[in-house]
Amino acid sequence: MLAKSVKSFLDKQKVNYTVIPHPVTYAARDTSHACNVPEFSFAKSVIVRAGNKMVMLVIPASEKVNFNSLKKSLKEEDISLASEKDFAKQFPDCEVGAEAPFGCEMQVCVEKHLANNREIVCNGGTHSEAVKLAYQDFKKMVHPKEISITH
Numbered sequence: 001m002l003a004k005s006v007k008s009f010l011d012k013q014k015v016n017y018t019v020i021p022h023p024v025t026y027a028a029r030d031t032s033h034a035c036n037v038p039e040f041s042f043a044k045s046v047i048v049r050a051g052n053k054m055v056m057l058v059i060p061a062s063e064k065v066n067f068n069s070l071k072k073s074l075k076e077e078d079i080s081l082a083s084e085k086d087f088a089k090q091f092p093d094c095e096v097g098a099e100a101p102f103g104c105e106m107q108v109c110v111e112k113h114l115a116n117n118r119e120i121v122c123n124g125g126t127h128s129e130a131v132k133l134a135y136q137d138f139k140k141m142v143h144p145k146e147i148s149i150t151h
Helices: 004-013 028-034 067-074 086-089 135-142
Strands: 017-019 041-050 053-060 079-081 107-111 119-125 128-136 146-147
Touching: 004 128, 004 135, 028 041, 028 119, 041 086, 053 086, 067 079, 067 146, 119 135, 128 135
Parallel strands: 041 119, 053 107, 107 146
Antiparallel strands: 017 128, 041 053, 041 079, 119 128
């Protein structure tokens, strides 16, 4: 079952999406494989502290954050990974590490190469279900900033 907040958000936005049940996984690459989705199409969420605010990064499962590129893109020198304690309260019904990339009142930044995909698949708030939706619907709902994060 999707996290209640994720299902509610998607339903309120009136977008088409597909729930993909899968065996329990904890790493984005493993989840992409379990869903039979290429790693470059699976959108994982990474939350960072950028100065005094939290920012959700959405990057392909196959990639890692390049902090030098991120600092340039965000024009911020003080960037570090956020601890789960820092953001857990913003995702109260999501399993830790399975947060859906819908921002939850955070700024959302998407790797610009991921933005070229017709569809994306992401966590649905649990370690056993993912969500597939059109990238354009994701963009319409979240209004992400498309920047260079991984290169």
